[in-house]
Amino acid sequence: MxxxxxxxxxxxxxxxxxxxxxxxxxxxxxxxxxxxxxxxxxxxxxxxxxxxxxxxxxxxxxxxxxxxxxxxxxxxxxxxxxxxxxxxxxxxxxxxxxxxxxxxxxxxxxxxxxxxxxxxxxxxxxxxxxxxxxxxxxxxxxxxxxxxxxxxxxxxxxxxxxxxxxxxxxxxxxxxxxxxxxxxxxxxxxxxxxxxxxxxxxxxxxxxxxxxxxxxxxxxxxxxxxxxxxxxxxxxxxxxxxxxxxxxxxxxxxxxxxxxxxxxxxxxxxxxxxxxxxxxxxxxxxxxxxxxxxxxxxxxxxxxxxxxxxxxxxxxxxxxxxAGLWGLEAPRADAVVMWIGGDRELSLAARAAAALREAGLRVDLEVMRRRPSRVLSRASREGVRLAVIVGEEEASAGEVSLKDLESGRQVRVPVGELPSAARALLGG
Amino acid sequence: MxxxxxxxxxxxxxxxxxxxxxxxxxxxxxxxxxxxxxxxxxxxxxxxxxxxxxxxxxxxxxxxxxxxxxxxxxxxxxxxxxxxxxxxxxxxxxxxxxxxxxxxxxxxxxxxxxxxxxxxxxxxxxxxxxxxxxxxxxxxxxxxxxxxxxxxxxxxxxxxxxxxxxxxxxxxxxxxxxxxxxxxxxxxxxxxxxxxxxxxxxxxxxxxxxxxxxxxxxxxxxxxxxxxxxxxxxxxxxxxxxxxxxxxxxxxxxxxxxxxxxxxxxxxxxxxxxxxxxxxxxxxxxxxxxxxxxxxxxxxxxxxxxxxxxxxxxxxxxxxxxAGLWGLEAPRADAVVMWIGGDRELSLAARAAAALREAGLRVDLEVMRRRPSRVLSRASREGVRLAVIVGEEEASAGEVSLKDLESGRQVRVPVGELPSAARALLGG
Structure with a gap:
């Protein structure tokens, strides 16, 4: 410096x-x-x-x-x-x-x-x-x-x-x-x-x-x-x-x-x-x-x-x-959203992020274009609970993958159903 | 100035x-x-x-x-x-x-x-x-x-x-x-x-x-x-x-x-x-x-x-x-608490205020020793919904009067029951 x-x-x-x-x-x-x-x-x-x-x-x-x-x-x-x-x-x-x-x-x-x-x-x-x-x-x-x-x-x-x-x-x-x-x-x-x-x-x-x-x-x-x-x-x-x-x-x-x-x-x-x-x-x-x-x-x-x-x-x-009362806090985000592919996948990922934010979740859209494995491992380390993944397969079906980073459980849902699916995982 | x-x-x-x-x-x-x-x-x-x-x-x-x-x-x-x-x-x-x-x-x-x-x-x-x-x-x-x-x-x-x-x-x-x-x-x-x-x-x-x-x-x-x-x-x-x-x-x-x-x-x-x-x-x-x-x-x-x-x-x-989006706000307090009398009434009023605050209400304890009629009219003007009054009669019975300034309805309750009575009035 x-x-x-x-x-x-x-x-x-x-x-x-x-x-x-x-x-x-x-x-x-x-x-x-x-x-x-x-x-x-x-x-x-x-x-x-x-x-x-x-x-x-x-x-x-x-x-x-x-x-x-x-x-x-x-x-x-x-x-x-x-x-x-x-x-x-x-x-x-x-x-x-x-x-x-x-x-x-x-x-x-x-x-x-x-x-x-x-x-x-x-x-x-x-x-x-x-x-x-x-x-x-x-x-x-x-x-x-x-x-x-x-x-x-x-x-x-x-x-x-x-x-x-x-x-x-x-x-x-x-x-x-x-x-x-x-x-x-x-x-x-x-x-x-x-x-x-x-x-x-x-x-x-x-x-x-x-x-x-x-x-x-x-x-x-x-x-x-x-x-x-x-x-x-x-x-x-x-x-x-x-x-x-x-x-x-x-x-x-x-x-x-x-x-x-x-x-x-x-x-x-x-x-x-x-x-x-x-x-x-x-x-x-x-x-x-x-x-x-x-x-x-x-x-x-x-x-x-x-x-x-x-x-x-x-x-x-x-x-x-x-008194040990400093620094006990929840993770920054409830969910990370990432994509692999091109315009179609990026667009779908943005829509997924918007849907979750509208539902009141704190959402991190991946802006570094990193490999999903890196994003997921950082998210897990930081205590983020959910990951949304949009790849070619998902985009073709007009869906996204939603993964619970705690249980490892993963589901595929249309973007419209993402907020309720996410809430179900967070609630359970 | x-x-x-x-x-x-x-x-x-x-x-x-x-x-x-x-x-x-x-x-x-x-x-x-x-x-x-x-x-x-x-x-x-x-x-x-x-x-x-x-x-x-x-x-x-x-x-x-x-x-x-x-x-x-x-x-x-x-x-x-x-x-x-x-x-x-x-x-x-x-x-x-x-x-x-x-x-x-x-x-x-x-x-x-x-x-x-x-x-x-x-x-x-x-x-x-x-x-x-x-x-x-x-x-x-x-x-x-x-x-x-x-x-x-x-x-x-x-x-x-x-x-x-x-x-x-x-x-x-x-x-x-x-x-x-x-x-x-x-x-x-x-x-x-x-x-x-x-x-x-x-x-x-x-x-x-x-x-x-x-x-x-x-x-x-x-x-x-x-x-x-x-x-x-x-x-x-x-x-x-x-x-x-x-x-x-x-x-x-x-x-x-x-x-x-x-x-x-x-x-x-x-x-x-x-x-x-x-x-x-x-x-x-x-x-x-x-x-x-x-x-x-x-x-x-x-x-x-x-x-x-x-x-x-x-x-x-x-x-x-x-855009006309400035200044639309709720009243400062949900309730005012006032007393008429001496130490016993003041003490009971303070306990009533504390009980309502603990229940999550915004409470104004009267600190001007004004006549209740003045306090009530100001509170009504400012849109405050509830008034709690502690007089000699109430204090003798170990109770407080709770008044709904909107409907004019008034009840007498022990301090312990005040939060639930207040919530009932606010909820209804």
Missing amino acids: RRGIERLRGFREIYPEDQRVRRRLFQAFVEVAQSFGFEEVEAPSVEPLELFRLKSGEEILAQTWSFRDKGGREVTLVPELTPSIARMVARRRDLPRPLKWFSIAKMWRYEEPQAGRLREFWQFNADIFGSPYPEADAEVIALSCAYLDRVGLRSQYEVRVSDRYSMEAILGPRAGEIFPIIDRMPKVGEGETRAALSALGLSDSEAERVLEIASVRGRWEEVRSTVKRLGAPDYRLRVLDELFLVLDSYGLGDRVIVDLSTVRGLAYYTGIVYEGRDRAGRHRAIFGGGRYDGVVSLLGGRETPATGMGMGDAVLELMLRE | RRGIERLRGFREIYPEDQRVRRRLFQAFVEVAQSFGFEEVEAPSVEPLELFRLKSGEEILAQTWSFRDKGGREVTLVPELTPSIARMVARRRDLPRPLKWFSIAKMWRYEEPQAGRLREFWQFNADIFGSPYPEADAEVIALSCAYLDRVGLRSQYEVRVSDRYSMEAILGPRAGEIFPIIDRMPKVGEGETRAALSALGLSDSEAERVLEIASVRGRWEEVRSTVKRLGAPDYRLRVLDELFLVLDSYGLGDRVIVDLSTVRGLAYYTGIVYEGRDRAGRHRAIFGGGRYDGVVSLLGGRETPATGMGMGDAVLELMLRE
Whole structure:
């Protein structure tokens, strides 16, 4: 391969053996989101850089694929979907609330590639706009769980929930500065966290208290009294009560816990935040989200409570591979159709392929003019079940030979009867 | 709305009413491609600019969204998929040929936006690698037709086929320079075309002959003798014979014609080329493609015959809208679930929603705490069929009320019996 035309670092080429599984994962997200009453939207993949500066602050700009377009405008490949979706909400005041929207979109971040983190990836998004109530957060969390359960990861993950308003009450006026330090703790460890808190001007005992708070973790009914004692306001306890009431009713009590160290990196979250994590603790977040009640009005819309989550495809793939749930798929085709001879045989083979496709079968017409023995052996190896052969003898009789590659059984039928004969073999 | 954060010109925001239809169109392409035995692949959306310079020449560079990344490298948002896919083929010598690959990907072109042409769009691609035979071209054309038929455009389009090798023999050594002039003719008209041919050094009678050649158009059996008389080599006539034999066997004789003015813009095509066009002649090409036997080896792979097509979503949408085939869709949800009261009722409502979703229904749990009358009237307006109501009375009895919004009929059932009761109403 020539140098210089390789794909860029952190980007993927996905071959059929993997894309088969991915297509099923994408389709499952569509189905699960629809089962929760969410509707799909699509946003641009390139946006004015300003859109992200406005919402996420300068911090995100270093990590974007941003550039000046030919008109001299600062633009970026989208690093996340929320600002664009929020702008779409802001624009359409006519749509009745709540809006329950999902999206499947490619995104780009200019970060150092590593396991579960790429420069180009896909993200599943789900958001509810218009409801200030915890049952809206519960719906987004439940949808995320239903999806992970559906793809086979039920016992592999947990969802960690926290509440920024409670944490602000508990941590006091410096909460906003402490959040990023807590957020980085899993990456940098306890020592560096203490140093960062000290640099912020906290005393050793104050730093110790932050670490204690961040270690609160467990089922809501177990930690509720601790959260209350630490100083969470009663009305927030009530919000969390209602959130967990719905989640428990959905049977998610074993998968959704409180974890006060889950504060989420982005500055715009308000209230409840949540993250899906692998139980083994090996990977980055599977999904993350929370409330962002201020964003739609920031983008020119009316005040709109909002909650939503994004789930990247990279960590999901790592977990599915570890769980042995990657790559189990049916063969590409149900049948191969081949011919030996001239125009008459080719024509009959094409008609046979068309008839089987119309009947809903996945059909490979031989386009390499290989010897039938080669075609048959490749088809058998790939798990293709049926072969249709048109030779001179068959064509003279206006028929085709249909062979079951599993049993070896072979019959001769007119093209018109081919679909029912094929279905009979596949059914039996 | 604030200035400066609007979406970029030529980019789209797609709301649920349109995305519903688009999702179905995308899914239909997956299904049709699979029925032809094609497998899906995915390529990066950002590539080294060099990849396109190599394959498509400098001409394409002015029309790309290209920029220098933070590492100083010249990169571009992909304007087409063929180079990336061909590189994927070049890399994997282990995969047995033929490779029949499809892809659904976003693309970007820095062109002036107009009807059917956007700066960001989706494209369906289908390619066969490894077969030099016309039945491979026929498969790609047939797949394209099967797709357009499937989405309801059967009587709205035609496919125009030509053969670059025949045209080179007919036009002589200057064919390569004449192709782009013929390609531009529909846009610039006959006068400018004559001028361009004259600027190339052709005499008036030579220019006249080019215009005559470009006007050859009709079913293959009607124009075959003309194409032969003009000077197409016998072996190319034979290739076209075989191509149309397969297409006719597929029942596509009424939709696929020869049109010698169809030469395709890009320099890399070899042999057969094809374009899908609306019969009314109002739009740009619906899809376009052809043979590009030299590209895989140009990218470091072994010599690999190849044929493929790309179909953009913008012209497809215009045609579907004109045909009245856009926007006919079922309601978002099958059922809404609402509650009046406190924790007990909310919990029961959540359990009811979960039970219906598990049974495969699309369910909207009320997250706005609105009065039931408002929820019911919105649901009726949107065509939602069922409503589940949990009030104090129901909750005391451990039951829910199920209402058929079409007939007005209402029953009370325990949550466990809700799915079967709902199915009974939906079925009847």
